[in-house]
Amino acid sequence: MRRHMLPFVLPVVLVAAWALASAAGKLNPYLMPPPWEVWDAGVDLARRGLLTKHIQASLIRVFVGFSVTAVCACVLALIVHLSPLLHDTLRHVLTVLRVVPPLAAIPLLILWFGIDEASKLAVIMLASFFPVYMNVLTALRQTDRRFVEMGQTLGLTTGEKIAHIFVPGALPGVITGLRLGFGYSWRALIGAELIAASAGLGYMITEAGEMARTDRVLVGILIIAVLGAAFDALFTALARRWTAWQALTVDDHGRV
């Protein structure tokens, strides 16, 4: 078997085991419905247009929230990196914000922003800001001092150093931060929708749970999982493309 097929083996085995156990009557269909019933529930929700509606609601939230956060976190990390004074000023405030789980702030956010989009976006921002910010800042910190010195001897301006040295040097860390941050915002979004929403995958799950529709709950969970994994794969692909220079190996023997 080809090596790249290997990661798909275990998921297939698990689903097969689930199907076999269901068929053999070993699983309580009320608590854990068989895979075909989950599939039917998914098809049914899709036919009625509910699936698209909920997926769309969640995706729009996560994209808007995450894009805003990613830009803010990257820009703030760059400014803080270039200004040690600002770093010291913000340190404790940022630490306090970072260690508070965003879900703990939901009651307050709902009172401030209502149960509409604004409170959900706030949760996403709180959840994804720090993974991005911390990773970008660390990556900037690790930029080789020697390259900055080199840039100084070339007479580069601060803007040119940012564009040609800091940003490309930090890019691998930026992508790691974006990948982590997206994961966090996705999780936080579902959490926020579980608590208060009128649409979205989290809402769909809560609603199904209240009506004891475990098949629909499973549909929701599986969709969240597949979408999350797909975005993670997308970030990995982007990382490979943007930091191709990192994959090059040193050729010690020369190729003259």
Added chain:
Amino acid sequence: MLRIVLENLKKTYVTGGETIRALNDVSLNVRPGELLAIVGYSGCGKTTLLRHVAGLDRPDSGALRFFDGETPLNGPGRIGYVFQEPRLLPWKTVYRNLELALRHVDVSAAPDRIIHSVLALVGLAAFADAYPAELSGGMAQRASLARALCRDPDLLLMDEPLGALDALTRTHLQMEIAAIRQVRPVTTLFVTHDVSEAVYLADRVVVMDRGGIVHVEDVTLPYPRDPAGVELAEVKARVLDTIMRECPLTLASIRLFANPS
């Protein structure tokens, strides 16, 4: 052409609780257009001196003055700095690395032509589109040399630029540097620990030890020089003799150097 006056430069570093006198009252006149070689043991302050001239480090006391003839200048002008290691940006091709170096240079010819001709000069014509990680150590160092040369600098600062190269490439590039100097002499500080290289290339050889200048040797032989010639061998012998006499490398002296109190 650029002239540099160093007046009583002092610089101490504290490393691991030990105070190190990297520059101990260094005074020196660098003449317009000359190649001044600086030789000495590792840790004698050669690199520190170069970094001060480039403005990468500030002295604790003393002054650096730059002149064009008798006209005082604010700084050294355009620098071509060849570091001990290549310092090529790994995310840019060789061509893009050189292009960045030309950013603040008013060039008469098209940048593209300059880059390709300088790369040809250091034997990297076929590697313009290679990434630094694809080059061998010697090739990367040549690319770094090309980056400094393409800027048509007012001041060349070279910190053991040929130290990591194989003997053949090294000899070849020494001859290239000598040849370039005949066409366009640039005020140059050239750090090396190879005394043969120093006397072959330099107008003057400065011997440094424990942060101070212990000897300055004039090399008056005309270019092109014969690297195997008797005259050069005599100069080399004189410099080596000075180093042996003036710079005793003993354990006691290293301790003394580390604890100046």
